[in-house]
Amino acid sequence: MPRGSGRRILRGRRSIRPGRQLREDQISDVINKEILYEEESSSDAGDFSADSGDDYDPERDENKNTSTESGSSTEPDEETPPPAPSPPPGVEGPSCDPEFQWKMDSARPQRFPFLGEPGIKTNFISSTSALADLFFSDDFLGSMVQATNNYAHRMAGPLQKHARFRYWKDTTIAEMRKFVGMLLYMGLTKLPTIAHYWKLDPLYNLPLFRQIMSRNRFQILLRYLHFSENDDASTSRLHKIQPILDRFNNIMADLYYPEADLSIDESMVLWRGRLVFRQYIKNKKHKYGVKLYELCESSG
Numbered sequence: 001m002p003r004g005s006g007r008r009i010l011r012g013r014r015s016i017r018p019g020r021q022l023r024e025d026q027i028s029d030v031i032n033k034e035i036l037y038e039e040e041s042s043s044d045a046g047d048f049s050a051d052s053g054d055d056y057d058p059e060r061d062e063n064k065n066t067s068t069e070s071g072s073s074t075e076p077d078e079e080t081p082p083p084a085p086s087p088p089p090g091v092e093g094p095s096c097d098p099e100f101q102w103k104m105d106s107a108r109p110q111r112f113p114f115l116g117e118p119g120i121k122t123n124f125i126s127s128t129s130a131l132a133d134l135f136f137s138d139d140f141l142g143s144m145v146q147a148t149n150n151y152a153h154r155m156a157g158p159l160q161k162h163a164r165f166r167y168w169k170d171t172t173i174a175e176m177r178k179f180v181g182m183l184l185y186m187g188l189t190k191l192p193t194i195a196h197y198w199k200l201d202p203l204y205n206l207p208l209f210r211q212i213m214s215r216n217r218f219q220i221l222l223r224y225l226h227f228s229e230n231d232d233a234s235t236s237r238l239h240k241i242q243p244i245l246d247r248f249n250n251i252m253a254d255l256y257y258p259e260a261d262l263s264i265d266e267s268m269v270l271w272r273g274r275l276v277f278r279q280y281i282k283n284k285k286h287k288y289g290v291k292l293y294e295l296c297e298s299s300g
Contacts, residue, residue, distance in 0.1 A: 114260035116257050116258075116260070117257060118257050118258060118259040118260070119256070119257060120255060120256055121254070121255055121256065121257055122255055132180075132181070132184075134251060134255065135247070135248065135251055136177065136180055138173055140243075140244075140247055141173045141176050141177060141180075142173055143227075143243065144176055144225075144226070144227055145171055145172065145173055145176050147226035147227060147228055147229055148171055148176075148221070148224050148225055148226045149170045149171060150226075150229065151224050151226045151230065152168045152170075152220075152224040153168065154230075155224065156168045165220055165223055165224075168220065168224070171221060175213075175221075176221075178212050178213060179213070179218065179221050179225075181212075182209065182212060182213065182218065185208075189206070191204060194215075194218070194219065194222075195215060197209045197215075198210055198214075198215040226240070227240060227241055227242075227243045227244050228240055228241075228242065228243050237276060237277060258295070258297055259297045259298065259299060261297070261298040262295055262296065262297060262298070263295075263296050263298070264293055264294070264295060264296070265293075265294050265296045266291055266292070266293060266294070267291070267292045267293075267294050268281065268284045268285070268286045268289045268290070268291055268292075269286070269289045269290045269291075269292060270286035270288070270289045271288065271289040271290050272288050272289075275290065277290065278290060279291050
């Protein structure tokens with residue numbers, strides 16, 4: 001063999017193991033492959049020698065490349081892109097004006113005239129109790145009383161014999177109105193715990209609470225307070241307080257007309273108990289709680 005003593009089989013052919021006898025057709029196939037390899041090798045070597053000898057002239061090669069490029073300059077470098085599709089009827093296409101420039105528009109958006117009359121829409125509020133009766137009417141308090149009594153009877157049965165919450169007495173509309181008033185007053189006068197409102201200590205002495213209701217009765221009402229029946233099937237997570245939410249929104253829409261400039265603000269109600277929609281916002285004063293969205297006026 002011209003190149004070494006070993007056999008070289010090209011183009012993925014299987015190598016012939018030494019000592020194996022070949023047939024005539026296999027021998028002719030090997031010889032033909034070797035001849036083809038020698039011819040390809042000699043042609044590659046000739047091309048290389050034509051550029052690497054002493055007669056190689058770089059200027060001649062450069063002139064040859066220049067003439068080749070000039071001869072092919074008449075041919076397009078790439079295909080001409082197809083024209084852009086025309087926009088549908090009634091829709092303006094993009095501007096093709098090369099002198100088109102963006103500029104600031106000095107026109108201001110139109111402000112629509114405010115035709116409302118902001119403020120309270122009723123003149124029948126003569127006292128604080130009259131305002132409270134608008135939100136907590138006898139009908140609404142009656143639904144609270146019924147839901148609270150039903151829940152108390154259901155939960156007081158399984159309790160132990162000497163449990164404080166076992167001895168339940170049905171509440172009334174008059175008692176529920178007092179209870180709601182005490183809750184509102186607690187929001188204005190905040191003390192560490194509920195028991196502090198009934199303390200005899202001069203620092204926390206609030207005789208009004210002891211005159212209205214005992215501490216145990218207040219805590220029992222707070223324990224069983226309900227706004228809706230538990231049997232009402234609902235997928236909303238707010239279904240237990242949905243009646244009071246709907247009533248508050250409806251009353252506010254009927255009694256008050258907001259100003260022209262409004263904004264939506266967020267408010268965080270502190271709550272560290274178990275709640276599926278409790279949120280944690282580290283930049284808030286109260287990091288744990290329920291986030292509310294409020295419609296606010298510009299005047300505060």
